[in-house]
Amino acid sequence: MEEPAGSETLLAKVAGTTTRTSRRNRLLANIALYVVAMALALAVSSVLIVAATEAAPFDVFHAMYEGSLSRPSAIGLTLDRAMPILIVAVGGIIATRAAMFNIGLEGQLMVGGLVGAVVALKLGLPAGAALPLTLVASAVGGALWAGIASLLRFWRGVDVVISTLLLNFVAIEVLSFALNKSWLLQETSSNTQKLPQSDRLEPAYQITRIGEQPGFSVSTGIFLAVILAGVVMFALARTRWGFRLKMLGMNPNAARAAGVSMAAVGGGALVMSGAFAGLAGGVVFAGTAFRIQPGYSANIGNDGLLCALIARRNVAATLPVAFFFGAMRAGGGFLAATGVPRYLVDVVQPLLVLAALLPPAVLFLWDRRQALRLARSEADSHDEPALIGAAA
Amino acid sequence: MVDDTPPSARTGEASTSPVAAVELKGITKRFGEVVACDRVDLSVSRGEIHGLLGQNGAGKSTLMKVLLGLLTPDAGTILINGRPVVVKDPLAAAEMGIAMVHQHFSVIGALTVWENVTLGEPGRLDGKRAIRHVTEIAERYGLDVDPLTRLDELTPGQRQRVEIIKCLRRDPTILILDEPTSVLTLSESEELFGTLRKVVLDEGRAVVLISHKLDEILNATDKVTIMRDGRVVERAVTAETDAAGLARGMVGRDVVLRSSAAGLGLLEEAERTVEQRTSATPDLDATGTAAAPVILRVDQARHTTRDGRTLLDGLSLELARGEILGLAGVEGNGQAALEEMLTSLIALDTGTVEVDGVEIRTGRPGSMANAGVTVIPEDRHQAGCVLGMTVAENLVLDDVQRVCNRRIISPRLIRRQAEELIEQFGIKTPSPNTPMASLSGGNQQRVVLARAIRREPKVLVAAQPTHGLDVGAVEYMTEQLRAAAARGVAVLLISTELEEILSLADRIAVIHRGRILGVVDRADVDLERIGLMMGGHPA
Numbered sequence: 056m057e058e059p060a061g062s063e064t065l066l067a068k069v070a071g072t073t074t075r076t077s078r079r080n081r082l083l084a085n086i087a088l089y090v091v092a093m094a095l096a097l098a099v100s101s102v103l104i105v106a107a108t109e110a111a112p113f114d115v116f117h118a119m120y121e122g123s124l125s126r127p128s129a130i131g132l133t134l135d136r137a138m139p140i141l142i143v144a145v146g147g148i149i150a151t152r153a154a155m156f157n158i159g160l161e162g163q164l165m166v167g168g169l170v171g172a173v174v175a176l177k178l179g180l181p182a183g184a185a186l187p188l189t190l191v192a193s194a195v196g197g198a199l200w201a202g203i204a205s206l207l208r209f210w211r212g213v214d215v216v217i218s219t220l221l222l223n224f225v226a227i228e229v230l231s232f233a234l235n236k237s238w239l240l241q242e243t244s245s246n247t248q249k250l251p252q253s254d255r256l257e258p259a260y261q262i263t264r265i266g267e268q269p270g271f272s273v274s275t276g277i278f279l280a281v282i283l284a285g286v287v288m289f290a291l292a293r294t295r296w297g298f299r300l301k302m303l304g305m306n307p308n309a310a311r312a313a314g315v316s317m318a319a320v321g322g323g324a325l326v327m328s329g330a331f332a333g334l335a336g337g338v339v340f341a342g343t344a345f346r347i348q349p350g351y352s353a354n355i356g357n358d359g360l361l362c363a364l365i366a367r368r369n370v371a372a373t374l375p376v377a378f379f380f381g382a383m384r385a386g387g388g389f390l391a392a393t394g395v396p397r398y399l400v401d402v403v404q405p406l407l408v409l410a411a412l413l414p415p416a417v418l419f420l421w422d423r424r425q426a427l428r429l430a431r432s433e434a435d436s437h438d439e440p441a442l443i444g445a446a447a
Numbered sequence: 448m449v450d451d452t453p454p455s456a457r458t459g460e461a462s463t464s465p466v467a468a469v470e471l472k473g474i475t476k477r478f479g480e481v482v483a484c485d486r487v488d489l490s491v492s493r494g495e496i497h498g499l500l501g502q503n504g505a506g507k508s509t510l511m512k513v514l515l516g517l518l519t520p521d522a523g524t525i526l527i528n529g530r531p532v533v534v535k536d537p538l539a540a541a542e543m544g545i546a547m548v549h550q551h552f553s554v555i556g557a558l559t560v561w562e563n564v565t566l567g568e569p570g571r572l573d574g575k576r577a578i579r580h581v582t583e584i585a586e587r588y589g590l591d592v593d594p595l596t597r598l599d600e601l602t603p604g605q606r607q608r609v610e611i612i613k614c615l616r617r618d619p620t621i622l623i624l625d626e627p628t629s630v631l632t633l634s635e636s637e638e639l640f641g642t643l644r645k646v647v648l649d650e651g652r653a654v655v656l657i658s659h660k661l662d663e664i665l666n667a668t669d670k671v672t673i674m675r676d677g678r679v680v681e682r683a684v685t686a687e688t689d690a691a692g693l694a695r696g697m698v699g700r701d702v703v704l705r706s707s708a709a710g711l712g713l714l715e716e717a718e719r720t721v722e723q724r725t726s727a728t729p730d731l732d733a734t735g736t737a738a739a740p741v742i743l744r745v746d747q748a749r750h751t752t753r754d755g756r757t758l759l760d761g762l763s764l765e766l767a768r769g770e771i772l773g774l775a776g777v778e779g780n781g782q783a784a785l786e787e788m789l790t791s792l793i794a795l796d797t798g799t800v801e802v803d804g805v806e807i808r809t810g811r812p813g814s815m816a817n818a819g820v821t822v823i824p825e826d827r828h829q830a831g832c833v834l835g836m837t838v839a840e841n842l843v844l845d846d847v848q849r850v851c852n853r854r855i856i857s858p859r860l861i862r863r864q865a866e867e868l869i870e871q872f873g874i875k876t877p878s879p880n881t882p883m884a885s886l887s888g889g890n891q892q893r894v895v896l897a898r899a900i901r902r903e904p905k906v907l908v909a910a911q912p913t914h915g916l917d918v919g920a921v922e923y924m925t926e927q928l929r930a931a932a933a934r935g936v937a938v939l940l941i942s943t944e945l946e947e948i949l950s951l952a953d954r955i956a957v958i959h960r961g962r963i964l965g966v967v968d969r970a971d972v973d974l975e976r977i978g979l980m981m982g983g984h985p986a
Binding site for chain 2: 293294295296297298299301302305306308309310311312313314315316317
């Protein structure tokens with residue numbers, strides 16, 4: 056007689072089905088779900104667009120396409136937008152693998168860019184050394200910001216979700232403080248009325264670009280982002296560290312018994328995801344924004360978080376997802392420029408993101424229903440009530 | 448002492464009431480091939496506290512679940528006040544006046560006492576009246592508890608009072624308590640029995656007390672029914688029996704015959720490794736022969752949980768090279784904490800653990816594994832394996848470095864090692880890369896065993912290693928444990944199944960309430976004494 060299995064066992068059983076037909080069915084179901092979800096999102100968007108502007112929905116979607124994918128220059132812009140999101144998402148996956156839910160990536164990005172900007176603008180470094188140091192400083196800034204949450208977690212037991220979320224709000228204040236102090240980051244213009252923003256980064260200090268507008272032009276930061284994704288993918292799959300991270304994320308007790316320290320490995324993963332977010336902040340500053348302003352992070356950290364969540368534990372999946380987010384941003388910007396009200400753009404964009412999120416969610420619910428059914432049939436054969444909770 | 452008269456005949460002579468408050472006749476309940484209850488008769492009269500005694504798995508809880516309507520019996524009838532009834536669910540049971548205080552509390556920490564008490568009652572909620580009622584019941588039975596405090600602020604003893612108030616508020620005819628004192632201090636237990644006595648004498652209710660503690664049964668009950676392997680083995684009037692008789696009934700005599708036969712094959716081993724320095728009883732010193740070196744020494748281990756329950760209470764034991772020490776005892780007496788401690792999951796408050804003479808820091812991740820202590824855990828899903836990882840990965844869980852070049856995992860090494868172990872331990876899996884979750888329980892257990900043995904540990908801890916396995920898998924596991932001991936591994940076998948311990952162990956230690964009550968050599972096993980110790984009687 057077998058003991059009734061727990062919910063996670065059953066869920067793993069269902070989701071981990073290995074027969075070829077079931078895998079193919081899952082793939083087909085996935086594709087069908089994406090098609091349906093996208094169609095739904097486009098339909099709802101169309102209704103909203105017609106109701107609000109009387110513009111033809113097709114024109115609107117066409118404009119989004121125009122702005123993001125139609126021409127080489129648009130693709131360059133999409134890649135520019137995708138670059139920091141990808142870096143954030145790759146870091147986010149490191150944390151998720153260890154079951155550390157770092158939702159403060161936005162704040163870590165903000166602080167990272169800020170620290171990078173101080174190094175780039177205030178230390179008077181020679182142009183050659185400045186850029187690498189700027190990026191390293193950004194990563195360190197983000198790591199330290201996430202380190203606060205890590206410290207609180209392992210020293211005082213504060214929930215990571217709560218601390219990282221609240222630290223986002225603190226980061227906004229820190230940014231505002233830095234931009235309002237002339238001895239820190241406030242601009243050094245001769246105007247009497249100084250704005251709360253940093254000086255513009257000199258071209259020599261910026262991340263190099265390839266190509267010339269109006270043709271294809273892209274920041275070389277995208278290569279950094281893709282290389283980082285590759286390195287992390289390998290590290291997670293093939294190194295001892297990646298193995299331990301996975302063990303910790305999937306079964307903390309087994310990990311502990313095997314000698315994996317939650318504080319060192321889990322806390323380390325949290326700090327590392329902060330470093331990636333911080334680096335993304337540095338890349339935004341030195342690659343596309345060139346100036347720190349309030350709100351310069353523009354939700355890039357949150358998009359990166361979403362991207363990591365959609366990609367689940369799979370680094371490779373962050374590449375297309377980040378590209379999609381980049382395209383949304385580029386297309387949305389272009390759409391706003393064509394005269395469609397900004398608020399509509401802000402609705403259409405998340406609707407499309409929701410459509411992208413829907414299939415994995417539906418598949419998860421489907422798996423859980425299967426698991427429940429399996430549990431019931433097992434429970435029947437044992438006449439014992441099997442408890443099924445929501446899977447973590 | 449043994450009362451063999453059928454219960455129906457006995458109820459006639461009971462002076463308090465002509466008809467039994469509750470009577471179970473021929474209750475049979477099967478789970479697959481296992482017969483949890485086999486034609487069980489039980490009769491409890493008003494004004495009586497009836498003890499239900501038995502080891503884990505004797506069928507006590509199943510029987511009560513049938514009475515509560517949580518399980519449907521395969522055969523048998525239930526009579527309440529002499530009338531046959533069908534208890535189709537717990538709500539129906541409640542209407543018939545059957546109430547149960549569960550071993551694991553079903554109260555909600557975030558709610559106050561009175562809210563918990565009224566929880567699940569139909570109709571409009573009248574807070575003030577409920578509070579008054581709770582206070583009234585609390586006063587009447589001396590169950591001191593403030594109706595306005597939140598449950599999570601209460602001690603386990605107070606939480607239990609809330610459970611009892613919750614039951615009494617519904618004015619039950621029959622009150623069932625499942626191992627009620629397992630979370631209580633001694634004085635709290637005494638208070639509880641005072642209350643029960645009152646409930647029974649003043650109000651003529653019937654109480655069923657499920658317990659494995661002999662003292663409790665002796666002191667608090669009027670009659671006792673002893674169950675073993677799903678059958679009623681004895682019925683007695685408590686006053687006419689004694690601890691030894693109860694222990695015999697609980698542990699059973701037929702066990703001796705079976706296990707001594709199994710023990711024959713073990714004789715050589717048993718002779719080779721007789722070593723007892725932890726002799727709590729005089730007869731142990733007699734047999735000390737070739738003394739193998741002590742590998743694992745736990746000294747005065749103490750561990751208290753955050754909510755104040757003492758799980759290990761000065762536990763000391765020594766384990767020698769090449770011996771199998773069986774740790775017997777009723778479930779929930781600190782075995783889980785000992786296992787967790789040896790898995791480096793929990794740290795001791797005081798006390799020391801030495802492996803091969805070196806003191807180990809408890810609770811530090813991996814400290815035990817690195818010192819050469821490997822564990823086959825009772826619940827392999829808890830710390831034994833990672834279901835989301837592959838079989839190959841699970842086989843190197845605690846020793847990844849072995850399949851690494853520098854810090855990079857070699858797919859070739861991990862695969863080769865997996866194939867070797869799969870072959871050697873006969874793990875049935877489609878491939879080394881199959882997810883652990885899709886293996887059967889027995890094969891998952893083999894993976895855990897393979898990993899534990901592959902590390903060539905100094906100490907192998909096996910907690911309920913055959914739990915939930917089929918006959919073949921049990922045999923395999925047993926062989927492996929013996930083979931490990933023969934290679935010189937010190938094996939600690941934690942089990943609630945006495946038979947398993949008797950057939951495997953060289954020495955038997957009995958754990959009760961977080962401490963070792965005594966250690967007995969396999970050669971001079973006295974079942975009655977083991978039964979007494981399991982029931983909390985130091986013998």
